[in-house]
Amino acid sequence: MDQINDLDLYERHVQALFAAIDRHQNDSSDEQWTRVFDLQPLFYNMSLDVMSEMLYGYSVHSQNPSERVELPELTGHEPPDRENIGMHMDAGKAWIETRGALWKYRWLLPVKQFNEHCAAIHKYAEWFVQLRLTRGGEYLDGLQHQGGQPHGDRYVLLNELAKVTQDPVELRSQTLNVLSAGRDTTAALLGWIVYFLARHPKVQLKLRYEVLIRFGPYVSGQPSGIEFKKVRDSLPYMNAVINETLRMAPVVPLNDRISLRDTVLPRGGGDDRTEPILVPKGTQILIPTYALGQRPDLWDFDPDEFRPERWMEDGKRKFGFEFVPFGGGLRQCLGQQLARIKSAYVITRILQRYDTIENAESPPDAPIRFHHTIENRSGSGVQVKLRKAKWTLQLQRRWEAKNEQQRLEIH
Numbered sequence: 374m375d376q377i378n379d380l381d382l383y384e385r386h387v388q389a390l391f392a393a394i395d396r397h398q399n400d401s402s403d404e405q406w407t408r409v410f411d412l413q414p415l416f417y418n419m420s421l422d423v424m425s426e427m428l429y430g431y432s433v434h435s436q437n438p439s440e441r442v443e444l445p446e447l448t449g450h451e452p453p454d455r456e457n458i459g460m461h462m463d464a465g466k467a468w469i470e471t472r473g474a475l476w477k478y479r480w481l482l483p484v485k486q487f488n489e490h491c492a493a494i495h496k497y498a499e500w501f502v503q504l505r506l507t508r509g510g511e512y513l514d515g516l517q518h519q520g521g522q523p524h525g526d527r528y529v530l531l532n533e534l535a536k537v538t539q540d541p542v543e544l545r546s547q548t549l550n551v552l553s554a555g556r557d558t559t560a561a562l563l564g565w566i567v568y569f570l571a572r573h574p575k576v577q578l579k580l581r582y583e584v585l586i587r588f589g590p591y592v593s594g595q596p597s598g599i600e601f602k603k604v605r606d607s608l609p610y611m612n613a614v615i616n617e618t619l620r621m622a623p624v625v626p627l628n629d630r631i632s633l634r635d636t637v638l639p640r641g642g643g644d645d646r647t648e649p650i651l652v653p654k655g656t657q658i659l660i661p662t663y664a665l666g667q668r669p670d671l672w673d674f675d676p677d678e679f680r681p682e683r684w685m686e687d688g689k690r691k692f693g694f695e696f697v698p699f700g701g702g703l704r705q706c707l708g709q710q711l712a713r714i715k716s717a718y719v720i721t722r723i724l725q726r727y728d729t730i731e732n733a734e735s736p737p738d739a740p741i742r743f744h745h746t747i748e749n750r751s752g753s754g755v756q757v758k759l760r761k762a763k764w765t766l767q768l769q770r771r772w773e774a775k776n777e778q779q780r781l782e783i784h
Contacts, residue, residue, distance in 0.1 A: 380599070380600065380601060382423065382426060382427065382527075383423060383715065383718055383719075384722075386419050386422045386423050386426075386432070386436070387419070387718075387719060387722050388593070389419065389422065389434075389436040389437050389440070390415055390416075390418075390419045390436060390719075391722075391726060392436070392437065393415050393418070393436050393437075394407060394410075394412075394415065394759065397410040405760050405761045405763075406758055406759070406760050406761075407757075407758055407759045407760075408758070409733040409756060409757070409758055410756075410757070410758075411754040411755060411756055412564065412567055412754075412755040412757055413560075413564040413750065413751060413754045413755040414754075415436070416559075416560040416561075416563040416564050416719075416755075417459065417556065417557075417560040418435040418436045418459065419436060419560070419719075420555065420556040420557075420559045420560040420563075421433050421435050421458070421459050421462075421556045421560075422434055422435055422436055423555075423715070424551070424552050424555040424556045425455075425458075425552065427528070427529070427530060427555070428529070428530045428531055428548045428551060428552055428555075429498075429501040429529065429530075429531050429548070430501075430512065430513050430527070430529040430531070430532065431444065431501070433455045433458055433459070434455075435456075435459055438456065441455060445504065447500065447503060447504050447507065450499075450500055450503055451500075452500065453496060453497040453498075453500040453501070454493060454496070454497060455497070457493070458493075458494065458497050461490045461493045461494050461497075462490075462494060462552075462553065462556070462557075463746075464486070464487075464490045465487060465490040465491060465494065466557070466746035466747050467746060468482070468486070468487040468490070469746065469747065470745065470746040470747075494549065495545060495549075498545045498548055498549050498552075499541065499545050501531055501548075502531065502535075502541050502544045502545050502548075503541065505531050505532060505535045505544070506535065506539060506541065506544075512529075512531075512532055512535075513527070513529060513532065530547075530548060530551060531544060531548050534547055534548070551708070553747065554706070554708055555708060555711070555712075557624075557746075557747055557748040558624045558625070558706075558708075558712055558748050559711075559712045559715055559716060560750075561624045561748045561749060561750040562615070562618065562619070562624050562712060562716050563716050563719055563720070564750055564751055564754075564755045565618045565621075565622045565624075565750070565751060566614065566615065566618050566716060566720055567720075567723070567730060567755050567757065568622075568751050568755050569614075569617075569618055569621065569622075569679050570614070570730050571730045571731060571732035571733075571755070571757050572679070572732050572737075573679055576614065576679070576681060577724075577729075577730055579610060580610055580611060580614055580720075580724060581724040581728065583608055583609075583610045583611065584608065584611070584721050584724045584725060585724075585725065585772065586771060586772060586775060587603070587607055587608060588603075588721065588725065589725075589772045590725060590762070590764040590772075591722070591725035591726040591762060599718070599721060599722075601714050601718065604714060604717045604718050604721060605710075605713070605714050605717065608717060608721070609685060610681065610685070611717050611720065611721070612684070612713075612717070613681035613682065613683075613684035613685050614681045614720075615713055615716060615717065616681070616684045616696070617679060617680065617681040617683065617684060619666075619696075619698035620666040620672070620676075620696060620698070621666065621679055621741075622663075622741070622743070622749065622751075623662040623663055623666060623698045623749060624698065624748045624749050624750075625662060625698065625699075625700075625748065625749065626661070626662050626663035626743065626745060626749045627659060627660070627661055627662060627663065627745075628659075628660040628662060628700060629657055629658060629659050629660060630657075630658045630660065630704075631655065631656065631657050631658070632652045632653065632654055632655060632656045632658065633654065634654050635651070635652070635653055635654050636651075636652040636654075637649050637650070637651055637652070638650050638652055660697070662697060662698060663749075665695055665696070665697070666696070668695070671695045699712075725762070726761065726762060727759045727760055727761055727762055728760055728761070728762035728763065729758075729759070729760040730757055730758075730759055731757060731758040731759070731760070732756070732757065733756045733757050733758050734753055734756040735756075739753065
């Protein structure tokens with residue numbers, strides 16, 4: 374995990390996110406506020422930029438195409454379509470969603486366009502795979518990022534996988550699997566976090582206070598001592614907000630498993646469903662993650678309320694199988710910690726830079742809408758207005774006093 378927690382990589386793409394937000398700045402005299410805009414697509418672009426660089430060493434730079442580096446020559450292969458890779462991924466997911474909705478009538482759905490999108494995505498990944506197989510250990514030689522430092526010491530998943538296997542199909546499949554999961558679920562989670570913060574100003578204020586006391590005000594390009602480990606371990610309310618977001622709007626609201634052999638589960642049978650139940654081999658089991666998060670008997674009889682404090686009461690709530698946003702057991706999501714830490718880092722930087730996230734959906738109390746493809750995202754987007762922060766004297770004094778106390782303890 375430490376190898377892929379590249380703070381510099383994330384910070385560069387967070388700065389590109391802020392530049393994209395600034396393009397929505399208000400043209401009126403009040404320049405602190407943005408216009409109303411949908412923040413959700415910007416999260417998807419940022420996540421795509423981060424994951425493409427982490428996986429292949431070369432970012433798509435969908436937030437700022439002018440930053441794209443020139444790719445090396447690869448004989449016999451046309452350069453990949455970096456501009457449209459996000460569109461192809463979204464179109465493919467939409468087709469899969471429609472296919473699932475049609476159920477046994479899915480054969481009615483034309484497959485030609487879906488195959489074209491899949492081919493474009495495969496071609497994108499295959500180009501980098503062939504470059505790695507051709508160059509070997511010199512795959513990233515000469516590649517510089519904006520800071521002028523070489524990429525040679527960076528963790529690039531394709532580079533590491535190629536040390537284990539030279540199978541081009543395996544390398545393509547494994548990296549694309551991580552690309553889809555890393556981009557879509559994290560972007561959806563970020564969108565939902567901001568969605569709920571905008572609708573719960575008291576939660577937003579409390580979380581921002583925790584961030585500022587711990588890390589201080591926003592400084593462009595300088596994360597003020599932020600480290601991934603500190604984000605993970607020293608922001609308890611942030612972790613509670615993320616957990617509550619995943620309970621209210623899990624990024625994977627429905628999952629399934631198929632029994633590989635005849636199995637007896639300890640509960641689920643009988644009139645009251647508390648007795649053992651037989652699950653024959655080949656049975657499809659649906660796991661309704663969203664429904665689990667809405668059971669009153671499991672969630673203090675107020676499951677409809679967004680209340681992060683529930684995760685900090687009574688000695689902190691323990692994770693059990695009533696809360697499985699990333700699955701559970703041996704087949705749970707391997708990237709869940711990365712998604713949590715990345716989301717916490719981005720939200721930390723947003724709350725440093727902006728002191729108000731205002732709900733701009735019309736009407737403001739519109740019911741929550743889900744849009745489910747491979748991941749679950751807000752069906753109405755994340756319609757917000759943001760106000761750039763003014764660093765208050767009271768918070769500044771508390772932060773300085775905290776730092777002074779830590780300095781004295783060290784010495």
